[in-house]
Amino acid sequence: MKKSKPLSAYPGFSQVTWLCMALLYAPILVVAVYSFNAIRSITTWGGFSLAWYAKAFANPHIQAATINSLVVAVTASAAATVIATAAALALARGRGFRGRGGVFVLINLPLMIPEIVTAVAMLIFFLAVGFQLGLLTVIIAHTVFCVPFAYLPIAARLSGIETFYEDAAQDLYADRWRSFRFVLLPMMMPGIFAGLMLAFIISLDDFIITNMVTGPGTTTLPLAIYGMVRVGFSPEINAISTIMLLVSVFFVSLSYLVGRRRT
Amino acid sequence: MDSEQKNPAVEIRAVSKKFGRGAEQVKALDGVTLTIGDNEFFTLLGPSGCGKTTLLRMIAGFEQPDDGGIFLFGEDIKALPPHKRPVNTVFQHYALFPHMTVAKNVAFSLEMLGRAPAEIERTIGEMLALVKMEQFAARKPAQLSGGQQQRIALARALAPRPRVLLLDEPLSALDLKLRQAMRAELKTMQQQTGITFVFVTHDQEEALTMSDRIAVMSGGRVRQTGAPRDIYEKPRDSFVANFIGESNFLTVTVEKLEQDTAWCRLDGALLQCSCAGEAAGFGEARVSIRPEQISFSAGGNGGPALSGVVEGLTYLGTDTQLSVRLGDGQRLQARVQNAGREQPPPGPGERIRLKMNPGAARLLAD
Numbered sequence: 001m002k003k004s005k006p007l008s009a010y011p012g013f014s015q016v017t018w019l020c021m022a023l024l025y026a027p028i029l030v031v032a033v034y035s036f037n038a039i040r041s042i043t044t045w046g047g048f049s050l051a052w053y054a055k056a057f058a059n060p061h062i063q064a065a066t067i068n069s070l071v072v073a074v075t076a077s078a079a080a081t082v083i084a085t086a087a088a089l090a091l092a093r094g095r096g097f098r099g100r101g102g103v104f105v106l107i108n109l110p111l112m113i114p115e116i117v118t119a120v121a122m123l124i125f126f127l128a129v130g131f132q133l134g135l136l137t138v139i140i141a142h143t144v145f146c147v148p149f150a151y152l153p154i155a156a157r158l159s160g161i162e163t164f165y166e167d168a169a170q171d172l173y174a175d176r177w178r179s180f181r182f183v184l185l186p187m188m189m190p191g192i193f194a195g196l197m198l199a200f201i202i203s204l205d206d207f208i209i210t211n212m213v214t215g216p217g218t219t220t221l222p223l224a225i226y227g228m229v230r231v232g233f234s235p236e237i238n239a240i241s242t243i244m245l246l247v248s249v250f251f252v253s254l255s256y257l258v259g260r261r262r263t
Numbered sequence: 264m265d266s267e268q269k270n271p272a273v274e275i276r277a278v279s280k281k282f283g284r285g286a287e288q289v290k291a292l293d294g295v296t297l298t299i300g301d302n303e304f305f306t307l308l309g310p311s312g313c314g315k316t317t318l319l320r321m322i323a324g325f326e327q328p329d330d331g332g333i334f335l336f337g338e339d340i341k342a343l344p345p346h347k348r349p350v351n352t353v354f355q356h357y358a359l360f361p362h363m364t365v366a367k368n369v370a371f372s373l374e375m376l377g378r379a380p381a382e383i384e385r386t387i388g389e390m391l392a393l394v395k396m397e398q399f400a401a402r403k404p405a406q407l408s409g410g411q412q413q414r415i416a417l418a419r420a421l422a423p424r425p426r427v428l429l430l431d432e433p434l435s436a437l438d439l440k441l442r443q444a445m446r447a448e449l450k451t452m453q454q455q456t457g458i459t460f461v462f463v464t465h466d467q468e469e470a471l472t473m474s475d476r477i478a479v480m481s482g483g484r485v486r487q488t489g490a491p492r493d494i495y496e497k498p499r500d501s502f503v504a505n506f507i508g509e510s511n512f513l514t515v516t517v518e519k520l521e522q523d524t525a526w527c528r529l530d531g532a533l534l535q536c537s538c539a540g541e542a543a544g545f546g547e548a549r550v551s552i553r554p555e556q557i558s559f560s561a562g563g564n565g566g567p568a569l570s571g572v573v574e575g576l577t578y579l580g581t582d583t584q585l586s587v588r589l590g591d592g593q594r595l596q597a598r599v600q601n602a603g604r605e606q607p608p609p610g611p612g613e614r615i616r617l618k619m620n621p622g623a624a625r626l627l628a629d
Contacts, residue, residue: 164358167323167325168358168360170325171323171324171345171352171420172372172375172419173347173423182371186362187362
């Protein structure tokens with residue numbers, strides 16, 4: 001077979017690469033850099049300062065929004081992870097049932113549906129059943145859209161675990177529950193943890209659905225940032241954004257590393 | 264106790280099992296009947312897909328027979344789930360729990376059975392000593408070599424002192440040297456513990472060296488059951504003769520039948536063959552004879568003794584194998600040891616006189 005040329009040998013390869021990288025990361029870098037600006041400008045550098053971080057931490061609106069965001073993210077990601085784990089087990093280990101393939105598609109479909117459609121649908125649903133919009137509706141909505149994100153790493157992990165481990169457990173006098181509790185569940189744990197982290201970040205970042213299903217007075221961090229931007233730019237927004245960025249990068253990396261870990 | 268002595272360890276009665284549906288349906292087991300005695304080292308031998316693993320999984324409780332019964336020391340265990348059967352399995356890929364230490368793996372069954380902590384501690388020590396792995400108690404399975412994992416899998420399966428130990432090709436993942444060493448150890452361990460071993464393998468050498476009795480399986484059926492010597496020297500049909508060791512298959516005419524001897528005509532010569540009685544009939548039949556049961560000398564002129572022309576020679580180290588064509592056109596392989604022979608072996612084209620050890624040729628059932 002003809003050996004193909006390495007990609008980097010084509011002319012212009014490194015230029016295109018650097019251009020793409022710049023387009024992706026330069027704006028984010030600018031946001032992060034100006035969060036340390038000493039003056040109230042997001043375009044002119046006036047020296048280094050942590051003042052905007054101090055201001056952001058002291059802002060009662062941001063404090064309330066952060067607490068809401070964390071409550072929603074923790075509750076919704078935990079609930080979504082439990083549902084996703086159950087779904088993965090049913091699909092991978094349950095006795096063959098009709099419509100297995102269909103269920104798999106239905107679990108993953110929300111990843112492809114435009115978020116605005118989901119948002120509108122959820123809003124209409126909550127109004128139709130007479131749910132009062134507020135923190136609870138946000139948590140319910142987040143739980144729903146986090147399920148496919150939690151499902152992916154859990155299902156990937158589970159599919160890598162051979163069934164003979166459960167056979168061995170049952171052969172060694174563990175009933176079905178104890179074979180799950182002491183053998184399968186611990187072996188699935190890295191996948192479950194990765195799914196939980198991913199769901200947590202997806203929930204923390206969400207804007208469109210949250211904006212649609214939240215009630216008056218209930219604000220999450222992305223909504224609070226959007227509200228502030230509409231009033232006018234200040235490096236305070238950069239500071240909050242940078243912190244959110246770091247939190248996201250941390251959890252996504254953690255999710256990736258734990259999900260890949262071999263037992 | 265009396266009833267236990269009367270009852271075999273495992274009894275398989277007319278068990279059948281089908282997998283799949285419609286056109287893709289496969290008969291994994293087709294009316295299998297077997298009796299495995301207490302304290303026996305019993306081997307299920309056959310090529311992949313012959314149903315041996317399905318049968319083993321059925322004894323363990325992972326598969327349900329469509330038909331027939333499975334009895335353990337006289338008790339019908341068909342309705343018992345795997346965790347209620349007093350049998351344990353050494354799995355082909357060991358299936359050691361990767362998140363537990365060696366000691367925890369060995370202790371698992373005892374903890375599930377709710378044994379006292381002191382007893383569990385003691386048993387862990389005994390089992391690790393049995394497989395000579397005491398110093399590895401705190402290791403995780405991933406930190407062990409294949410052979411060490413094998414030993415731990417054995418210790419784990421023996422820890423609850425099962426009545427019957429099932430072994431599913433436990434040596435197939437080991438390299439040759441280790442495999443040979445483990446054979447001897449497994450055999451010793453079986454004799455020491457007195458536990459009935461049911462061993463599944465596709466390796467005929469493994470089966471011959473370790474087993475008290477072997478059941479040769481193919482196509483979901485048991486072709487022959489017997490001691491290694493019987494299986495090798497008195498194969499029932501061409502499948503058994505072919506699967507175990509090398510064999511010559513020759514077409515003969517049966518002329519005279521005695522109790523377990525058949526006199527057969529081959530290329531003018533009369534051969535004394537052994538037969539099972541049930542299979543025998545007059546007329547054309549097939550016999551199997553092992554290459555090492557045929558000796559030869561120079562000369563031969565087509566008289567009453569069998570003779571043939573050497574077509575080729577293959578040097579095999581300890582032996583030399585001769586390819587010989589008989590007067591009626593049939594070909595056979597003869598094998599002689601190289602050590603202690605004074606004359607050089609005959610060359611190609613030479614005519615030689617062949618002698619088959621009396622009774623060494625086996626009249627086949629098919």
